[in-house]
Amino acid sequence: MENRQTVALIKGDGIGVDVSNATVRIVNAALEKAGAPQLTFEEINAGATCFAETGHDIAPDGEDRAGAADAIFLGAIGLPSIRHEDGTEISPHLRLRDRFGLYAGVRPVKAYPNAPQRLADPRAASIDMVILRESTEGLFYSAAAHGRSQIIGDSEVRDTLRITRTTTEKLHRFAFRLAQKRKARGAPGCVTCVDKANVFASMAFFRKIYDEIAPEFPNIDRAYAYVDAQALNLIRAPWEADVLVMENMFGDILSDLAGGLVGGMGMAACAEIGDNHGLFQPAHGSAPDIMGQDKANPLAAILSGALLLDYLAEKSDVESFAKAGQWIEHAVDAGFEANLLRPMEFGGDMGTDAVTTQLLSLIAADAAPKSA
Numbered sequence: 001m002e003n004r005q006t007v008a009l010i011k012g013d014g015i016g017v018d019v020s021n022a023t024v025r026i027v028n029a030a031l032e033k034a035g036a037p038q039l040t041f042e043e044i045n046a047g048a049t050c051f052a053e054t055g056h057d058i059a060p061d062g063e064d065r066a067g068a069a070d071a072i073f074l075g076a077i078g079l080p081s082i083r084h085e086d087g088t089e090i091s092p093h094l095r096l097r098d099r100f101g102l103y104a105g106v107r108p109v110k111a112y113p114n115a116p117q118r119l120a121d122p123r124a125a126s127i128d129m130v131i132l133r134e135s136t137e138g139l140f141y142s143a144a145a146h147g148r149s150q151i152i153g154d155s156e157v158r159d160t161l162r163i164t165r166t167t168t169e170k171l172h173r174f175a176f177r178l179a180q181k182r183k184a185r186g187a188p189g190c191v192t193c194v195d196k197a198n199v200f201a202s203m204a205f206f207r208k209i210y211d212e213i214a215p216e217f218p219n220i221d222r223a224y225a226y227v228d229a230q231a232l233n234l235i236r237a238p239w240e241a242d243v244l245v246m247e248n249m250f251g252d253i254l255s256d257l258a259g260g261l262v263g264g265m266g267m268a269a270c271a272e273i274g275d276n277h278g279l280f281q282p283a284h285g286s287a288p289d290i291m292g293q294d295k296a297n298p299l300a301a302i303l304s305g306a307l308l309l310d311y312l313a314e315k316s317d318v319e320s321f322a323k324a325g326q327w328i329e330h331a332v333d334a335g336f337e338a339n340l341l342r343p344m345e346f347g348g349d350m351g352t353d354a355v356t357t358q359l360l361s362l363i364a365a366d367a368a369p370k371s372a
């Protein structure tokens with residue numbers, strides 16, 4: 001079929017399997033509703049269970065097949081009970097990030113009605129931002145897995161924070177384009193450069209490149225924040241934030257902080273995007289404490305599915321994929337608003353299957369989202 005796109009589907013371990021299955025059901029329904037072409041899901045076996053059963057952390061041709069697909073969807077990988085001999089966990093997905101240069105880590109943070117909000121100020125109900133975390137360099141350049149730390153006996157360890165012009169230019173352009181896209185859907189249209197340019201040369205370089213790129217996007221406002229002040233602002237007035245762009249380690253910390261403001265892990269969607277590849281996954285893990293019990297909140301995975309559709313729309317120039325993504329977001333919004341979505345994660349009475357089935361009804365019945 002014309003325009004038939006392929007999605008590599010790595011369900012992984014624990015609740016990763018359940019939330020992946022839920023996402024496929026919802027994505028298929030949204031595509032149909034939006035009159036978009038269906039997708040071909042190509043399953044790839046990977047994860048801790050795969051390792052225990054086959055001795056490989058991913059099927060032997062898995063990385064190549066993931067690379068050949070138009071997008072990759074991942075449930076969750078890892079089980080603390082299954083490890084390599086050196087004690088580290090099974091994590092083939094980290095290789096995918098490196099291999100495919102997935103530099104742009106997109107973490108949307110949005111408050112939904114009737115979902116937990118941690119701030120008493122009523123304006124917290126309007127939190128709607130994206131944390132854009134550079135994901136291939138920064139301080140994680142020295143992550144232990146890469147073996148790049150300078151270890152001086154037992155007396156000192158030095159890690160390196162690496163900022164390159166090539167990646168940073170791409171990151172800032174990505175941030176401004178994202179702000180443009182969000183502005184078209186009603187957001188303020190502002191990119192905040194979050195750094196520590198007052199102290200570190202690497203961070204002053206990060207900000208210098210931001211200033212070089214910004215004039216390419218005259219309709220988007222510029223803002224600056226040192227990371228410590230930004231942490232304060234995320235508690236003081238998170239509703240003012242639109243797109244926040246930052247180095248890897250800062251993004252690692254602030255995205256969890258921001259996610260905590262609007263609920264729990266079950267709402268934390270994530271996209272990891274490079275020049276030619278995109279990987280979409282919920283930010284949570286395999287949740288062994290609740291696996292096999294139909295208790296997982298599938299919404300983080302499902303909202304990651306909406307991000308995947310948006311990505312495919314741009315990549316393939318098929319606008320109806322974006323409309324399908326908007327149907328999903330709209331159904332989640334409407335479901336919370338009407339208190340029809342009550343995940344167990346937030347003390348509600350609905351497990352994975354019930355949330356998914358309810359969302360299917362909302363997609364089938366609901367009026368079109370404003371922008372669709």
Ligand SMILES: NC(=O)c1ccc[n+]([C@@H]2O[C@H](COP(=O)([O-])OP(=O)(O)OC[C@H]3O[C@@H](n4cnc5c(N)ncnc54)[C@H](O)[C@@H]3O)[C@@H](O)[C@H]2O)c1
Nearest residue numbers: 076077078079080089265266284285286287290296297345
């Ligand atoms: N990207 C990934 O695939 C990824 C990310 C984080 C952790 N992991 C792996 O997952 C395993 C478990 O890690 P963890 O326990 O530190 O983190 P986790 O995210 O799996 O679970 C943390 C807590 O959040 C809850 N939780 C997570 N997702 C939920 C959801 N959708 N609905 C309801 N509750 C949810 C869990 O029940 C648990 O109490 C480990 O093997 C870890 O390495 C994988």
